[in-house]
Every structure is written in structure tokens, then in C-alpha cells.
Amino acid sequence: MSDDPTGSEASARAEIEDLLTQLSDADTQLTAPPTDLWNRIEQATTGDAVNSDDSVDRIGAQVAEADLPAGVISLDQRRRPKALAFLAAAAAIVAVVGFAISVTGSDPAAQQLAEANLVYDPVAFDPLGADAAATALLIDEDGLLTVQIDYASLPAAGDADLEVWLIEPDSDGNPADLVSLGIFNPDDPSALTVPANYDPDIYYVVDISIEPHDGDPTHSGRSILRGALTSI
Amino acid sequence: MHPVLTLTRHSALDLSLYNFKVPQPEQDIVDAEAAFVRGEDTALKSAYDDHGALIYTLCRRSVPDDRAADVTQEVFVNAWKARHQFDPQKGRLAAWLVGIAKNRIIDNIRSEQRHESRRSDKPATELPVDCEIERTADKMLVAQALACLPDRQRQMIKLAYIDGFTHSEIADKTNSPLGTVKSDIRRGIDRIRIDLGGER
Numbered sequence: 400m401s402d403d404p405t406g407s408e409a410s411a412r413a414e415i416e417d418l419l420t421q422l423s424d425a426d427t428q429l430t431a432p433p434t435d436l437w438n439r440i441e442q443a444t445t446g447d448a449v450n451s452d453d454s455v456d457r458i459g460a461q462v463a464e465a466d467l468p469a470g471v472i473s474l475d476q477r478r479r480p481k482a483l484a485f486l487a488a489a490a491a492i493v494a495v496v497g498f499a500i501s502v503t504g505s506d507p508a509a510q511q512l513a514e515a516n517l518v519y520d521p522v523a524f525d526p527l528g529a530d531a532a533a534t535a536l537l538i539d540e541d542g543l544l545t546v547q548i549d550y551a552s553l554p555a556a557g558d559a560d561l562e563v564w565l566i567e568p569d570s571d572g573n574p575a576d577l578v579s580l581g582i583f584n585p586d587d588p589s590a591l592t593v594p595a596n597y598d599p600d601i602y603y604v605v606d607i608s609i610e611p612h613d614g615d616p617t618h619s620g621r622s623i624l625r626g627a628l629t630s631i
Numbered sequence: 632m633h634p635v636l637t638l639t640r641h642s643a644l645d646l647s648l649y650n651f652k653v654p655q656p657e658q659d660i661v662d663a664e665a666a667f668v669r670g671e672d673t674a675l676k677s678a679y680d681d682h683g684a685l686i687y688t689l690c691r692r693s694v695p696d697d698r699a700a701d702v703t704q705e706v707f708v709n710a711w712k713a714r715h716q717f718d719p720q721k722g723r724l725a726a727w728l729v730g731i732a733k734n735r736i737i738d739n740i741r742s743e744q745r746h747e748s749r750r751s752d753k754p755a756t757e758l759p760v761d762c763e764i765e766r767t768a769d770k771m772l773v774a775q776a777l778a779c780l781p782d783r784q785r786q787m788i789k790l791a792y793i794d795g796f797t798h799s800e801i802a803d804k805t806n807s808p809l810g811t812v813k814s815d816i817r818r819g820i821d822r823i824r825i826d827l828g829g830e831r
Contacts (some may be wrong), residue, residue, distance in 0.1 A: 411824045418773045419792035426767075426774040429684040430691055436700050437679055443708045444675060543712060595705045595735055596742030 443542040511631050512544075513537040515605045517624035525609050527554040528623025535563075535605040537628050538590065544599060545590035546580055548607070553585045554623065562610045563591050564618060565602035566625075577618060578602060582610075603628045664719040675711050682725050683707070686732050689771055693736045693764050694743075702739050706732045722828030725775060729768050736764055769827075776823040784819035791816055 515535040519528045533550035548563060561583045569575040580591035593599060605628060609621040663681070666674040686706050690699035710717075710731055717727050777785055790796045790804070798816070802809045 408824065411827075412820050414769075415773055415820055415823050415827070416792060418770050419777070419788065422770055422774055422777075422793060425692070426770040427778070429688045432683050432687040432703060433700050436687070436703060437676070437683070439700075439704050440675070440679060440707045443704065444711050540712075541708070543708060592709075594738050594742075595702070596739050 445541070510539040511536055512539055513599065513603075513628035513630050515626035515628045517548075517605060517607065517626040519624055520622075523622070524625075525621040525623050527556070527609055527621075528607075530554070531607075531623050533607065533624055535626065535628065537593075537599055540590075544593035546593060546605060547590040548583055548588055550585060550588070553607075554609075556609055559609050559611045561585070561623075562608050562618075564606040564608065565593065565597060565599065566604035566606050567602045568604055574604075576602070577606070579618075583607065599628060660723070661719065664717070664724050667724060668714055668717055668719070670711075670714055675707065678710075678724060678728070679707055682728050685725060685771060685775060686728055689729065689732055689768055690736060692767055694739050698739060698743075702732070702735050705735050709735070723776075723826045726772055726827050729772055733764055733768050737761055772827055773823060776826040777819075779826070780819050780822055784815045784822070787812055787815040788819045 514537070517531075517533045517535055519531055521529065530552055531550075531554055532552050533548055536547045536549065538545045538547055546563060546565070553561060563580040563583045564577050565580060566574045567576040578594055578597045580593065583591065593602075605626055606618075606622050607624040608619055609623060610619050663674065663677050667678055683703070687699060687703045690702045690706075693699075694702060706728060710728055713731075717724065777788060780788070787801060787805070790801045791798065796804065798809060798812050801807070802812045805812070807815075
């Protein structure tokens with residue numbers, strides 16, 4: 400918020416006054432949702448009420464980061480592919496079609512769909528990742544897809560962040576598109592939510608990169624680990 | 632009871648079309664939002680009953696009908712899983728849900744643009760959807776907050792900003808002191824501002 404509450408309030412008031420002058424009937428007439436929609440929502444959230452376990456709460460925190468207006472990954476900052484100046488470390492990627500489903504031991508609602516062994520490419524990747532080692536799990540939490548990073552070793556990023564991405568490779572194994580799953584904090588290794596409409600069957604390469612605090616929302620090109628999800 | 636208002640200047644925006652439930656008392660809203668944060672069994676259904684039409688309508692105005700229900704579902708499922716992040720002190724639940732919806736909608740549109748680009752083998756065209764969706768969402772939130780104001784404040788604001796009357800004209804039409812008109816409008820705008828997340 401502004402250090403000048405009065406100025407901030409005045410600005411907010413002016414914006415509301417402007418919006419009021421533009422209201423139309425379209426802004427006031429609401430359409431009732433389809434009758435089956437509540438059932439779908441209820442089904443997707445069953446068992447996730449007040450008695451839900453800690454793992455759900457951890458994932459919830461990540462949903463907030465990805466989705467909320469004031470979250471870490473604001474839409475204005477949503478990282479977009481620019482030059483995609485990756486080398487073809489994903490050339491050995493194996494396509495995953497139709498993830499198998501297994502049930503995790505700790506949370507009956509969570510289903511591990513796929514796993515990726517993330518590896519360092521000494522030719523293409525940032526030297527900071529030379530000793531890094533981690534795996535990524537794709538998990539279905541009542542319809543909410545998340546990626547969980549389990550790591551044996553990750554570098555201290557210094558004045559930078561570690562960021563996790565899902566990449567869609569082209570037929571040559573080069574990145575065709577990618578989406579950020581968010582900042583990964585090794586000290587608080589929460590699961591990262593896969594944004595809607597990013598099908599892990601298509602975006603099936605997990606990448607961890609070093610991202611300097613430079614205001615540039617695109618991938619830095621400084622990958623440290625990468626691997627393809629394969630069904631469990 | 633305030634005087635009956637006769638509107639003659641402009642085609643009037645009919646707030647009676649606003650098919651929300653009768654505005655809840657403040658304490659009921661506070662209690663419902665606290666129950667949502669606590670994750671009580673019926674809280675999500677209450678939130679859906681109160682705000683489902685708002686979110687679904689926003690989605691329908693932004694993405695094709697066949698995807699609007701899916702995006703609405705994502706909004707409520709994700710909101711429920713992130714409910715501990717909702718802070719009622721920073722705005723109403725409706726504004727928080729709409730914030731999630733804006734992001735889900737934009738993700739959905741961009742994803743469809745990329746898929747379409749791949750299907751047609753043409754470069755993706757990034758449409759400037761963010762601002763448009765932001766504007767639509769903000770107007771719907773303001774409309775909702777307006778509809779929830781006490782009758783007199785709502786009518787004063789409607790006369791001033793939607794129908795374009797001056798404060799003096801409103802005072803004449805409503806047979807109210809000019810000071811009352813000004814204070815009602817100011818308080819109403821402040822109520823809307825707070826509902827949308829402004830400082831109290």
C-alpha cells in the first residue's frame with residue numbers, strides 16, 4: 400500500500416467513481432451457473448474441509464502464490480517464452496501419454512501421476528547446478544495438479560531465486576513453450592500448482608532455473624536441472 | 632423512508648435487474664467469511680451460493696460458454712484450497728474470488744491462443760486481454776458493492792454517477808439537504824472502496 404493513505408484512498412475513490420460512470424446493464428445482470436456445477440466443485444473438494452491434513456494446506460499456500468491477485472506470480476509478471484535460448488538438453492525427453500495413477504501413502508486423496516529425474520547438463524546449464532540433484536513428482540490432489548520437488552542438493556542462489564517451469568518441447572526436443580510454476584524455496588519445499596490448461600501430457604519437462612531479481616519475467620536461460628516426467 | 636425518485640435525464644441503469652440475494656447484514660458477511668477461512672463444512676457452499684453467479688458471469692463474459700463452467704470450477708476449488716490465504720481485513724470474499732478468477736481466465740485465454748496457434752501453424756497472437764478482463768471484473772465488483780449498499784446511499788450514487796445529476800439536483804429530487812446528499816455519496820463510495828479491498 401502507499402505510504403500516503405490519504406492519497407491512496409483518494410485514488411481508489413476516483414477509480415470507483417470512474418467505474419460507476421461506466422456501469423452498464425451487462426455489469427449488473429448475472430447468469431446462474433449450470434445446475435451441475437456445484438456438484439462438480441463439491442466432488443473436487445470432498446474431504447478438504449476443516450479436517451484436511453497438512454499436505455493440503457501446503458498446497459493451498461502454493462495455489463495462493465500462483466493465483467491470488469497479490470501473489471508471487473502476478474499475471475502481469477507471468478513469465479513468457481522469449482528467445483527460449485535453451486540448449487537441447489531435453490533432446491532425450493520421452494513423451495508421456497496417459498499418466499498411470501498410483502496412490503500415495505500419506506494422503507489418500509493425492510495420486511502420484513508421474514516422476515522426473517532432474518539432471519544437470521554440464522555443457523548447457525549454469526555452473527551453479529553442477530552438484531544439484533532432485534526429482535519432481537506430478538501429483539493429482541482432487542483434480543488439482545501439483546509438482547513437488549524432492550531434492551538431495553540444490554545450490555544457494557544468492558541474490559536470486561530458484562524457479563520451477565514446465566516446458567513443452569518441440570519434435571526436436573527444444574522448448575516450444577513453457578510456463579512458470581513459481582519460485583521454489585528449498586527451505587520450504589511446498590508443492591507448486593500446475594496452472595489450468597497446461598496439460599502435463601504436453602508440458603512434460605520440468606526445469607529449475609536461476610532467476611536474478613532483474614524484473615524480467617521470462618526464463619533467464621540459466622537452467623540448473625531438467626528432466627522429463629514419466630508415468631509411474 | 633426516502634422519497635420516491637423519478638429519473639428523467641438518462642436511460643436508467645436498472646439495479647433491480649441485479650439478481651443478487653438481498654444484501655446480507657454486515658455481521659452475517661463477517662461470520663461467513665470467517666467460516667470460509669476456517670474451512671467449515673458448509674462454508675464453500677455458502678460462498679458458491681453468494682458469489683457463484685458473479686464468478687460464472689464474469690467467466691462467460693470472458694471465455695466461450697463451454698469453458699466458463701470449467702474456469703468457474705477452478706476458481707472455487709483453488710480458492711477453497713487456498714482459503715487460509717484469504718484475509719477478510721483486506722477486502723470482501725467476492726473481491727478475492729474475482730481476483731483469482733481474473734488470473735484463471737487470462738491463463739485460459741492464453742492457453743487457447745497458443746493451442747490455436749499450433750493448430751494453424753501461425754505465430755501466437757497475444758491479445759491485450761488483461762486490461763479488458765480487469766476492467767470487466769472491476770465493474771462487476773463495483774456493481775455488486777453498489778447493489779449491497781443501503782437503499783438511500785445506493786440511490787444517491789446512482790443518481791450522481793450513472794444518471795449524471797448534480798448534487799444540487801439530487802437534493803431537489805429527493806427533497807434532501809445538500810449535505811445529506813454529499814455525505815451519503817461519500818459514505819457509499821467509501822463502503823464500496825473498503826469492500827473492494829481498500830483500507831478501512
